[in-house]
Amino acid sequence: MRAQFVLSEIGVGLRRNLTMTFAVVVSVALSLALFGGSLLMNDQVNTMKGYWYDKVNVSIFLCNKSDAESDPNCAKGAVTDDQKGQIKTDLEKMSVVDSVTHESQDEAYKHYKEQFGDSPLASSLTPDQMQESYRIKLKDPEKYQVIATAFDGRDGVQSVQDQKGLLDNLFGLLEGMNIAALAMMALMLVVALMLIVNTVRVSAFSRRRETGIMRLVGASGFYIQTPFIMEAAVAGLIGGVLACGFLVVGRYFIIDNGLALSEKLNLINFIGWDAVLTKLPLILATSLLMPALAAFFALRKYLKV
Amino acid sequence: MIRFDNVSKAYPKQNRPALRDVSLEVEKGEFVFLVGSSGSGKSTFLRLILREERASHGQVHVLGKDLARVSNWKVPQIRRQLGTVFQDFRLLPNKTVAENVAFAQEVIGKTRGEIRKSVPQVLDLVGLGGKEDRMPGELSGGEQQRVAIARAFVNRPKLLICDEPTGNLDPQTSVGIMKLLDRINRTGTTVVMATHDQNIVDQMRKRVIELEKGRLVRDQARGVYGYQH
Numbered sequence: 251m252r253a254q255f256v257l258s259e260i261g262v263g264l265r266r267n268l269t270m271t272f273a274v275v276v277s278v279a280l281s282l283a284l285f286g287g288s289l290l291m292n293d294q295v296n297t298m299k300g301y302w303y304d305k306v307n308v309s310i311f312l313c314n315k316s317d318a319e320s321d322p323n324c325a326k327g328a329v330t331d332d333q334k335g336q337i338k339t340d341l342e343k344m345s346v347v348d349s350v351t352h353e354s355q356d357e358a359y360k361h362y363k364e365q366f367g368d369s370p371l372a373s374s375l376t377p378d379q380m381q382e383s384y385r386i387k388l389k390d391p392e393k394y395q396v397i398a399t400a401f402d403g404r405d406g407v408q409s410v411q412d413q414k415g416l417l418d419n420l421f422g423l424l425e426g427m428n429i430a431a432l433a434m435m436a437l438m439l440v441v442a443l444m445l446i447v448n449t450v451r452v453s454a455f456s457r458r459r460e461t462g463i464m465r466l467v468g469a470s471g472f473y474i475q476t477p478f479i480m481e482a483a484v485a486g487l488i489g490g491v492l493a494c495g496f497l498v499v500g501r502y503f504i505i506d507n508g509l510a511l512s513e514k515l516n517l518i519n520f521i522g523w524d525a526v527l528t529k530l531p532l533i534l535a536t537s538l539l540m541p542a543l544a545a546f547f548a549l550r551k552y553l554k555v
Numbered sequence: 556m557i558r559f560d561n562v563s564k565a566y567p568k569q570n571r572p573a574l575r576d577v578s579l580e581v582e583k584g585e586f587v588f589l590v591g592s593s594g595s596g597k598s599t600f601l602r603l604i605l606r607e608e609r610a611s612h613g614q615v616h617v618l619g620k621d622l623a624r625v626s627n628w629k630v631p632q633i634r635r636q637l638g639t640v641f642q643d644f645r646l647l648p649n650k651t652v653a654e655n656v657a658f659a660q661e662v663i664g665k666t667r668g669e670i671r672k673s674v675p676q677v678l679d680l681v682g683l684g685g686k687e688d689r690m691p692g693e694l695s696g697g698e699q700q701r702v703a704i705a706r707a708f709v710n711r712p713k714l715l716i717c718d719e720p721t722g723n724l725d726p727q728t729s730v731g732i733m734k735l736l737d738r739i740n741r742t743g744t745t746v747v748m749a750t751h752d753q754n755i756v757d758q759m760r761k762r763v764i765e766l767e768k769g770r771l772v773r774d775q776a777r778g779v780y781g782y783q784h
Contacts, residue, residue, distance in 0.1 A: 459645070459647065460647060462645070463645055463647065463658065463659075464658075464662050465631075465634070466605075466634065466639045466645070467634065467635070467639075467658070467659040467662055467663065467706070467710070468631040468632070468633075468634035468635030468636075468637075468662070468663055468710075469631060469662035469663060470628070470631045471627075471628060471631070473662055473664075474662075
C-alpha cells in the first residue's frame with residue numbers, strides 16, 4: 251500500500267468533514283485534559299501526604315536544642331533520655347494505641363529531604379535542627395484527643411499533632427474535585443466516542459462511491475478501512491496534543507506563574523515537571539488508540555467490505 | 556469458469572425467491588448474454604458471481620472456487636480476477652481518466668512503475684489514447700463507459716461481468732462498446748453481459764441465457780433476444 255495515496259485520502263476525508271473533525275478534536279482534547287488533570291491531582295495529593303501520612307495518626311514532637319531556646323513549650327530544655335523512655339512506656343500502656351514508632355533526628359532529616367529535597371529551605375537544614383518524634387498509630391483514629399491531653403505540656407514534648415486532622419479537609423476537597431473531573435471526563439469521553447462514530451458514518455456515506463469501486467476492483471477490507479481509521483486516529487491525536495498543551499500550560503500558570511501558587515503557598519511541595527511529562531505519552535497513546543478503535547467498530551456497522 | 560448447481564436465492568421479507576434452482580456452466584473464453592425482464596433475477600445472478608450475495612441453496616463456483624467456502628477476507632482475492640462494468644459507469648468524478656484507471660491498480664498494491672506502463676496501454680486498447688488527463692465529466696457517455704471498461708480490464712481479469720453496459724448509450728455508441736467487449740473476449744477473457752438491448756443480442760449471435768421470474772427458461776448457443784416486449 252502506498253503511503254502517499256493513503257495520506258492524501260486522509261487529508262481529503264478530514265477536510266470534507268471539517269466541522270465534525272473539529273468537534274472530535276475538541277471533545278478528545280477536553281476529555282483527555284481532564285483525565286490528565288485528575289492524574290496530576292492524585293500525584294499532588296500523594297506528594298503532600300509525605301512519608302508518615304498513611305502510616306500514623308498522631309505525632310508527638312520532642313524538643314531539640316534550638317527549641318529549648320525559642321519555644322516556650324520547651325523552656326525546660328531539650329528532651330532527655332529519661333523523658334523519652336517515660337513517654338514510650340506511657341504510650342505503650344495506653345489501650346487506644348496500636349503501635350509506636352520512634353523517629354530520630356537523622357531519620358526525620360532523611361524523610362524531610364525526600365519530601366522537600368529541592369526547596370531552598372531544605373538545603374539550609376541540618377539534622378541537628380530536626381525534631382525527634384514518636385509516631386503513633388491509633389486503633390481508632392478519632393481518639394486523637396486522648397493522646398493530646400496525656401502528653402501536651404509534658405516536659406520535653408514540643409507539640410502533639412493530629413496529622414490526619416490537619417490535612418484531611420484539604421485532601422477531601424481535592425478528592426472531590428478529582429471525582430468531579432473524572433465524571434466530566436467520562437461524559438466528554440462518551441461525547442467524543444459518539445462524535446467519532448457519527449463522523450465515520452457520515453464519512454463512509456459520503457465516500458460510498460469510492461469504497462464501492464474499491465470493493466469491485468478487489469481492494470482488501472483493511473485497505474478500504476485504513477483511511478477511515480487513520481482519519482479518526484489523526485483527529486484524536488490532534489486532540490491529544492492539545493490536551494498535553496493544556497496540562498503543560500495549566501501547570502505553568504497555576505503553579506509557576508499567573509496564579510503562582512508555589513510562591514503563595516510555599517510550605518506545600520508541588521508536583522514537578524517530571525510528573526506532568528510522564529503523563530503525556532499515556533495521553534497521546536490514548537488519543538491515538540481510542541478513536542481508532544471507535545472508528546474500527548463503527549466501520550463494521552456502516553461500511554460494507 | 557462459472558458453474559451454478561441448483562442455485563436459489565431468496566431475500567428476506569420477499570415471498571418469491573429471486574433465483575430458483577438455476578444450474579448452468581460457462582466455459583473459459585465464452586461470451587454470454589443474460590436476458591430477461593426487470594425482476595427476472597439477472598442482477599441477483601451477477602451479484603452471486605461477484606459474491607455480493609451468498610446463495611440460499613445450491614453452489615456457485617467461480618474460477619474453480621466454491622464461493623460459499625470462501626471466507627470474507629478472501630473475497631477481494633477473487634474480485635481481483637474479475638472485471639466489472641455497470642450501466643452508470645461508476646467513475647470517480649474528481650479523478651482524471653488515467654487516475655480512474657490507475658485507481659484499480661493502486662488499491663491492489665501495484666507499483667507506480669507497473670501502473671505507468673499498463674494504464675496508457677489499456678487506454679489505447681479502448682480507444683482513449685490522448686485523453687488521459689480529461690475529467691470524466693468532460694467525456695461523452697460512450698467514452699466514460701470506455702474508461703470504465705479500461706478500469707475493469709487493466710488488471711487483466713479472467714472474467715468480465717457487465718451489467719447493462721449499453722443501457723445509457725445510444726445505439727451507435729452501443730455498437731462501439733460491443734465491438735470493444737468482443738475484442739476483449741477474443742483475448743481469452745470470458746464475458747457475461749446482462750442486457751435489455753435486443754439489437755445487440757440479435758447481431759452478435761452469442762450464447763443467450765434467459766431468466767424469467769428467477770427460473771432459467773432458455774440457454775441457447777448462438778441465440779437471439781427472443782423476448783417479447
